[in-house]
Amino acid sequence: xxxxxxxxxxxxxxxLFVIITLTFFIISxxxxxxxxxxxxxxxxxxxEVIRAKYGLDEPILxxxxxxxxxxxxxxxxxxxxxxxxxxxxxxxxxxAPISAKIGIMALLFxxxxxxxxxxxxxxxxxxxTDHVIRVCVVLAICIPSFVFAALLQxxxxxxxxxxxxxxxxxxxxxxxxxxxFAVGGIASYAKYMRSSVLSVVSEDYIVTAKAKGCMPGRVxxxxxxxxxxxxxxTMTGPAIAGIFGGSFILEKMFSIPGLGRYYIKAVxxxxxxxxxxLTAFYAMLYVVSLIVVDIxxxxxxxxxxIGKSAK
Amino acid sequence: xxDNQNMPIxxxxxxxxxxxxxxxxxxxxxxxxxxxxxxxRFRENKLxxxxxxILVLVIVVLYLGPLINGSxxxxxxxxxxxxxxxxxxxxxxxxxxxxxxxxxxxxxxxxILIGVMCTGVMxxxxxxxxxxxxxxxxxxxxxxxxxxxxxxxxxxxxLVIILSMVMGRSLFALVFAMSFLSWTGTTRMVRGQIxxxxxxxxxxxxxxxxxxxxxxxxxxxxxxTLGIIMVTITMSVPGFIFGEAxxxxxxxxxxxxxxxxxxxxxxxxxxxMFYPHELFFPCLFMVLxxxxxxLIGDGLSDALDPKLRK
Numbered sequence: 001x002x003x004x005x006x007x008x009x010x011x012x013x014x015x016l017f018v019i020i021t022l023t024f025f026i027i028s029x030x031x032x033x034x035x036x037x038x039x040x041x042x043x044x045x046x047x048e049v050i051r052a053k054y055g056l057d058e059p060i061l062x063x064x065x066x067x068x069x070x071x072x073x074x075x076x077x078x079x080x081x082x083x084x085x086x087x088x089x090x091x092x093x094x095x096a097p098i099s100a101k102i103g104i105m106a107l108l109f110x111x112x113x114x115x116x117x118x119x120x121x122x123x124x125x126x127x128x129t130d131h132v133i134r135v136c137v138v139l140a141i142c143i144p145s146f147v148f149a150a151l152l153q154x155x156x157x158x159x160x161x162x163x164x165x166x167x168x169x170x171x172x173x174x175x176x177x178x179x180x181f182a183v184g185g186i187a188s189y190a191k192y193m194r195s196s197v198l199s200v201v202s203e204d205y206i207v208t209a210k211a212k213g214c215m216p217g218r219v220x221x222x223x224x225x226x227x228x229x230x231x232x233x234t235m236t237g238p239a240i241a242g243i244f245g246g247s248f249i250l251e252k253m254f255s256i257p258g259l260g261r262y263y264i265k266a267v268x269x270x271x272x273x274x275x276x277x278l279t280a281f282y283a284m285l286y287v288v289s290l291i292v293v294d295i296x297x298x299x300x301x302x303x304x305x306i307g308k309s310a311k
Numbered sequence: 312x313x314d315n316q317n318m319p320i321x322x323x324x325x326x327x328x329x330x331x332x333x334x335x336x337x338x339x340x341x342x343x344x345x346x347x348x349x350x351x352r353f354r355e356n357k358l359x360x361x362x363x364x365i366l367v368l369v370i371v372v373l374y375l376g377p378l379i380n381g382s383x384x385x386x387x388x389x390x391x392x393x394x395x396x397x398x399x400x401x402x403x404x405x406x407x408x409x410x411x412x413x414x415x416x417x418x419x420x421x422x423i424l425i426g427v428m429c430t431g432v433m434x435x436x437x438x439x440x441x442x443x444x445x446x447x448x449x450x451x452x453x454x455x456x457x458x459x460x461x462x463x464x465x466x467x468x469x470l471v472i473i474l475s476m477v478m479g480r481s482l483f484a485l486v487f488a489m490s491f492l493s494w495t496g497t498t499r500m501v502r503g504q505i506x507x508x509x510x511x512x513x514x515x516x517x518x519x520x521x522x523x524x525x526x527x528x529x530x531x532x533x534x535x536t537l538g539i540i541m542v543t544i545t546m547s548v549p550g551f552i553f554g555e556a557x558x559x560x561x562x563x564x565x566x567x568x569x570x571x572x573x574x575x576x577x578x579x580x581x582x583x584m585f586y587p588h589e590l591f592f593p594c595l596f597m598v599l600x601x602x603x604x605x606l607i608g609d610g611l612s613d614a615l616d617p618k619l620r621k
Contacts, residue, residue, distance in 0.1 A: 015464040022470075026477055142549070142601045143555055147594045150580050158584055248468075249560050253580070264561045267476050275476070279469050286466040 001298065009295050012287045019283040024067065027272050028060055067276075077277030082269045088277025091262050096281075099251065099258035102174065103243025106181035110239070112188025113182070115232065121190065122197035122218060122228075133190065140187035146249045149180035153253070166255040177254045182246055185239065192235060196228040203227070233297050240289040318336020322402060349538070352614040366603035369596065373419045382410035395588055406582060411575075415593055418570040422552050423600065425571070429551040430544050432490035437497025438540060442528045444498065445505030456502075459495045465493055468557075475558055480566040489554050497543060504536040512597040538615040545608035549601040556597065572597045 042050075058066070070076040077088035121133040140148075153176060157165035163175045200206060201224065209223050210216075251261040259278070266274035355362055380401060387407045396402045402411040444455040474488035499565045508514060509532065517527050532549070556573025558564045560580075572593050579590030 011460070012464070015461050019465050019470075023473060026473055029477065059497055069490055137604060138602065141597050142605060144576070144594070144597065146556075146560055146580060147576060147590070147598075150583050150590060151338050154583055154587065187551055231525065248472075252561070263472075263607075266560050267472055270476070275473065279473065287464055290464055 004298060005295055008291050012291045016283055016287050019076060019287075020068070020071070020280050023276055023279045023283075024064055025060075028063075028250065047204070059134055061126060076278055078273040079277075080266075080271055080274045082090075082266075082271040082274070086274075088274055088281065091259065091274075091278070092281050095257055095259040095262055098163040098168070098256060099260055100243055102177050102256065103247075103257065105174065105178045106185065107236075107239055107243055109178065109182040110185030110189055111232075111236065115193050115229075117186065117190040118193025119197055119220070119228075119244065121194045122201070122224075125198065134194075134294070137187045137190050140183050141191070146186050146253060147245065148183055149176070149250055149253050152176050152180055166253070168256050173254075173256075177250055177256060180250055180254075189232065189235070193232060194226065196231050197224055200224055200227045230300060233293060233300060236293060238290070344533065345548075349611075349614045353610050356613060359614070360605050362603040362606025362610065366607065367598055369419070369600050369603065370423070373416045373423070376416045377413045378495045380410070380412055383412045386410070389401040396588075403586075403588045405575075405578065405589055406586075411589065414570055414575060415572070415596055418572050418593065419576050419596055419600070421482070421565055421569065422555055422572040422597070423548075425482065425489075425555045426548040426551040429490040429493065429554075430547050432486065432545060433493045433497055434544055435539060436490075436542060437494035438533060438536070440494065441498040441501025442505050442532050445502035446509060446524065446528060446532065452494060452502075454474045455498065459498055462492050462495050465492060471554065471558070472561070472563065475563045480563065482565065485558065485564065487556075489551055493547075497540070500539060501536055505532050508532055508535050511594055538611075542608055542612040542615065545604050545611060549604045552597065552601060 067078070070078075075089070079088070084086045090141065117133050117137075121130045121137075124130045138169040153165045154161050157176060164170070165176075167173050205227075206219060206223055209219050214223075248260040248264050250256070251258040252264055263275070263278050264280075265271075266278060315319050382400070387409060388404065394400055396403045400412065405411055405414065440455055444452045459479060470492055471488045474491060475484060478484035478488060487552035514527060514531055517531055522530070552572070555564060555571055556576060559571055559573030560577040564574050564577075567574075574592060576597065579586075579593055583590045
């Protein structure tokens with residue numbers, strides 16, 4: 001198990017390195033000089049000073065190694081070009097927890113409700129309940145999240161005035177974004193859970209359990225549920241990474257000061273250093289959560305515990 | 312039905328055929344190729360067929376609609392701004408007084424084109440890499456699969472955003488950004504299929520007859536994995552349409568005056584409180600199209616599943 005974890009972590013670090021390198025060079029290859037648009041009217045001398053401040057006068061490789069060195073030794077993700085003095089670290093510290101709050105709540109709803117719905121649909125296969133759940137799932141998958149969010153804002157927030165349309169600070173501000181965030185996830189968890197349960201119903205161990213005289217409820221809980229949960233674990237990896245980055249669109253729509261919103265803002269401002277810093281942070285989260293999921297997978301499913309001798 | 316039941320069955324209705332030795336080898340029914348059988352089962356699936364009809368209808372409307380309606384999708388009419396649906400403007404007008412129906416038609420062409428092009432790139436890259444990995448095995452396989460793993464570990468959305476930020480907002484840039492990292496799923500799937508198929512007798516026969524790698528891959532392996540690939544294709548077109556909508560929404564999509572469903576929906580969302588129709592109609596078309604692709608994909612995967620073959 002230890003060998004497996006070490007190998008996985010090593011691979012993760014390498015991937016992270018590839019992502020940061022790729023991002024760095026893609027952004028550096030962008031047409032236009034980030035300083036030029038900002039300091040067009042400044043005298044030549046002043047432009048040079050600014051370039052030197054950001055290290056843009058150095059050759060690209062030197063900049064790259066400097067960035068890597070800063071990132072590894074001090075955890076410095078970089079400083080904004082557009083807004084002097086603001087660093088990516090500040091944004092991460094201040095805004096990532098806000099995204100995380102909404103994301104964790106939404107993820108909980110997604111997993112719990114989605115798995116429950118999928119399980120019910122599979123157990124009631126071919127009955128009315130199954131059809132109703134499937135139609136809802138298809139609809140929820142086909143409607144883009146921002147359209148759904150817009151509908152929520154229009155009816156619940158604007159027409160019926162139950163909760164604020166947008167904003168941040170009060171508990172009631174959580175309601176709409178969490179629902180909008182959760183719906184798509186609920187649908188896909190339900191869909192995968194249904195097919196996952198259906199793929200285990202005809203397995204030998206289920207038949208054996210039934211033949212032994214196991215009560216249907218116990219078969220569903222102990223045998224079907226646990227075994228069909230495995231593919232679902234892999235789905236949650238990227239989702240866990242997503243909660244810190246937040247949903248880019250929804251944070252913008254609901255005016256939530258989360259990290260995703262600032263990421264989009266940095267992109268539309270062409271704030272290259274900020275984009276690079278936030279991307280590095282986001283990639284780190286992503287890779288870490290994939291590693292965690294892989295290890296969890298090994299713990300949940302004894303069959304794939306790599307490196308452990310079979311007893 | 313009742314007529315048949317009431318008809319008396321008598322002895323003289325039947326005639327003894329006897330044994331016809333020379334016709335024993337005849338086929339009583341025309342031979343059904345694999346694809347004909349798939350098509351037959353696909354048609355029997357009502358939901359999937361409905362999906363196909365919806366998709367065809369949407370495409371017909373997208374291409375013929377503007378001809379009937381007669382409006383120009385770029386024509387700005389300062390007076391008729393934000394109008395509701397009427398006889399002249401079927402779906403109303405947008406905030407610059409442009410006819411929403413024709414804009415939806417033109418935007419839809421772009422959206423579907425992006426979806427299809429991205430899927431095409433994904434499919435070509437994925438299936439070629441997957442077949443090479445699966446067929447060659449060994450070091451080549453290892454290298455390709457490791458690359459896949461790395462690419463899989465890259466947060467997709469973030470890289471799409473960065474690429475389209477750097478490359479600008481042309482159609483080509485969008486397609487490139489979205490399909491650049493999308494092929495890993497197809498690669499893995501095709502590789503898995505190839506690993507199964509390549510041990511089969513007809514592939515060995517072809518090798519024995521001197522067929523080269525390329526010949527075997529294009530003649531035997533890819534056609535036989537096409538079924539599963541087709542399901543993935545229909546399922547991924549909606550994903551790319553969503554992706555384009557997402558990029559349009561954060562301001563990285565198609566540039567005005569050209570448009571797409573995503574761009575229209577994003578614009579409509581801003582004025583949703585006052586002019587809900589500007590959000591409703593683009594979304595309706597987008598949802599219908601995505602729904603039809605899902606239904607077709609579900610139907611195809613059932614029709615192609617040999618276990619369900621009767």
